[in-house]
Amino acid sequence: MPSAVSSQSSVKLENPVLDETDQPTKTEEDRQLSLFHQVSEWLQHEKVRRQARKARRAEAASHAAECVQESAERSSEEHHRSSESTFSLDKLEKILLQYAGASSVDGLAPMQAVKKVTRRRPKGLRRGSASESDYTDVEAQVPSVEAFLDNSKTLAYTGGAGEETADSSSSSKRSKGREAWVTFKTEILRLAHTLQLRGWRKVSMENACDMEVIRLSGAMTNAIYVVGPPKNLPPPKTQSGSASVVPRKPPPKLLLRIYGPQVDHLIDREKELQILRRLGRKNIGPRVLGTFKNGRFEEYFEARPLTAKELRIPETAKQIAKRMRELHEGIELLEEEREGGPMVFKNWDKWVDRCEQVTTWLDNQLDSPQNLAKAATEPWRRRGYVCGVPWAVFRKAVENYRAWLLASCGGFSEIKKQLVFAHNDTQYGNLLRMEPATQSPLLLPANEHKQLVVIDFEYSSANTPGFEFANHFTEWCYNYHDEERPWACNSRLYPVPEEQYRFVSTYLTHRPNVGNASPQGTPAMRGRNAAAITPLNLDDGPEPNCQQSQVEKSNEEALDAEIKYLMHQTRLWRVMNSAQWTAWGIVQAKIPGMEEGIAEMAAASRNASPEKNDEHASEQGAKTPTVDADVDEDEEFDYLAYSQDRALFFWSDLLALNLVNTDDLPAPMVEHIRARAVDY
Structure with missing residues (x-):
């Protein structure tokens, strides 16, 4: 349930609005x-x-x-x-x-x-409007400001508590870190004032150091912070100038999202905001309260993210399946989204050039005489090719598989019929568990799945249900909070066929109460022109009880066929899912000297081929931001290790589908794949 948000208008009243327990004078x-x-x-x-x-x-x-x-x-x-x-x-x-x-x-x-x-709250007024004034129009423009919020000195998970008395014996490093957090909190509050985030004007700039700012773990693309007001706000002044005996109601907590340094290659932020506005009209996910150049403020939910183990709990898995169905049925695709085809293809096409730049440089480094000497201090050099093979071989394999997938699914036009609005990143950190009060309607058996809140729609767009299932099932294999190998894929945790069957069955049989839900079945069924369920006719045929039994059996057989069809689709699309996230990790990678090396390669290529468009090449180089030297690399996620591990999943599936021969791959890699292969 969203955090409580004041409905007070920006107009200052002589007397505060009374609660039900207050007695008016x-x-x-x-x-x-x-x-x-x-x-x-x-x-x-x-x-x-x-x-x-x-x-x-x-x-x-x-x-x-x-x-x-x-x-x-x-x-x-x-x-x-x-x-x-x-x-x-x-x-x-x-x-x-x-x-x-x-x-x-x-x-x-x-x-x-x-x-x-x-x-009385005006009818239709949404809780927590984006500014000091209450908006009755849900289409109101989200406030924005041309400002950049620097968090490079505050990437630690601690240090953002309310200001405490400085310890004179503390080291200069701790003192410097404290100063960085105070500066960071001051800039956050300044942005909140500028964006007129509701209730935050009552927090004066002098109290910025008393704010609580906590970085959350689990965010892979962004830095995520929870911003809380000072615990003891000064009471408001009365007309006589004395302090009021009525304490101030604190402003609501905020979720602050600061975009990562490499996301320009990954995410179209304007399109993402458009999607969030569409979700807001359906009351799905948190609302965006205000934006700035490299991030945004969002509505904060009093909830906790799921853990890696919880994904595999049967009841939790069923709740996720229901929430997934509600998203697929509740948000109708735009015509251009359906015509554009699966987003996974668009992502690959968008990221592939950057991947080629990075992996070509990495492959050259591995083949260089200096690699062995540098491998002692740079672990990625000891692991070999990021994609398991040279980049050119991997890219050709993806292209061949993609052509095979299109043919196996009946062509591009048939795939477009099956598309739904998919989340595309249903890892456990993007699924929050609400903790309702004792009397909450969320505790009713029919509403228990609504305790789950889906967040982070950065990668949301059109994809097939099979791709969505493949993405979610693969996330069962990851624990991004593992202290030693947060990037590793434990394929033994992939859901077995019985678990997949239960998940897909729950998805298909759930009937969400949404405006555009179809009583005839899922988009996959409609796209394949699946046979309709036979209606009961008491005027002919056998006895009613017998006929009812036959109808139920027919319905069960139709459901079983649809479940197995979607499980098969999940198996097919899982390969493309692995290819996409392999590319994602490569794009995110930050290696010392890599950007300079890529620039040198581009210059050498231009000199060797003058006919190439120099302006285009320079623009591509300009899109790559430099890595901030102050970022603590010890806390960085190992994106290259993640990509290499994900590439092995890709090759394992190609071998299982007989789309590649073992003789075409390095023998040590084939042995490693066979030891961890998932054959279902």
Whole structure:
């Protein structure tokens, strides 16, 4: 459940809105009753004035015989407007009177009803609007600012607690780190003020050091922080200038996302924000509250991410399957998304040139005479080719497999029919478990799966259900919090056929309550023109009980066939999933001297082939940001090790599908693959 967010307007009121347990003073009660009387008196006076005006116009129109037709038309028009106005006044009166009780005075509601009006949230108003003002329009523009937030000195997971008294005996390094965090928190608060994030203006810049900023683990592409307000906000000032006895309500916590240095190669941020707005209209995932050049603020959920082990718990797996079905059915693809085909193909095409730059340089380094001497201090040199083979061999294998996949699935046009809006990155860190209160509706058996919240839609777009399943099942094999090998794939943890069957069955039989859900089955079924379930007909055939039994058997057989079909599709698309994430890791890699080496290769290539477009080559080089020297490399995820391990999964599947011969691959790699192969 989203964190509680104040619905207070940016207008400063003389008196705070009262809670249900508060008792208003006599002065407050008199003031509110007086206001109520004034509104009612104005309403009655306005109705009398409009009726008199209507009568005078009707009388004037009746005496203008020479302009009968014109007057009649004008009278009709005026009558229409007057009727609309009178209707509006009647509606206002009805709103006022609906709160009147048996103890009302002169048709006015008692004090309790007035209090209810002040607490009432306007219908359709969303919790936690993106600025100090309440937005009633869910399509309101997300505020943005041209600012860059530097987090290069605050990549540690600790250090962002509220400011404490400095220890005089602390080292200069700790002191420097504390100063970096204070600067970071000050800039966060300055951004929150500029973006007018709701409630955060009550936190003054002098209190920035008392904020709590905690970096979360598990984010692979971005640095993620939870930003909390100071624990003890100074109380507001009264009209007399003294401190109020009523404490301030703290602003809501924020989720701060700062984009990684290599994401320009991976993610189209503008398209991502468009997708998040579409999800927001369906109340799926967290809302974006404000953006800046290299990140954004999001709604914060009081929840915890799942763990790697929880993915394999049967009940949790079923809940994930239901949530997946709701996403696929709840968000309709745009026409251009469906026509563009699977996003996995687009990702590969977008990343492949950068992959070629990186792996070509890496392969050259491995083949150089200096490699052995440097291998002692650079582990990646000891592991061999990132893709298991030279880059050219790997790229050719992906191209051949992709052509085979298209043919196996009936061609590009048939694949487009099966596309759904997929998350494409359902690893355990992107699945949050809400921890509802004792009386929460989320505790009802029918709603338990809604305790799961899906976040991080950076890679979301059109893909097939088979690809989505393959991506999720492969994530069962990873523990990104492993202290020694967070990049490693433990293929023994891949779900066995029985687990896959249960997951897909839950997905297919779940009927989400969404506007565009089809009662006829999944997009995969519609795309294949699957046979419809036979309706029950009591007018012919065998006895009803027997016929019902036959129908149920037919339905079970149809469901079983669809489950096995999607499991087969999962097997086919798993290869492309591995190829994509292999490329993803290569694009993310940061190796000392790599950027300079790639630039030298590009210069040598231009000199050897002057006909190449120099401007294009320079633009490609400019897109590669340099690595910040202050980043602690010990905390960096080993993307090259991840890519190499994922490439072995790729080759294992190609061997199992007989799309490559063992003689075409290095013998040691084939032995390693066979020891960890997943044949299902």
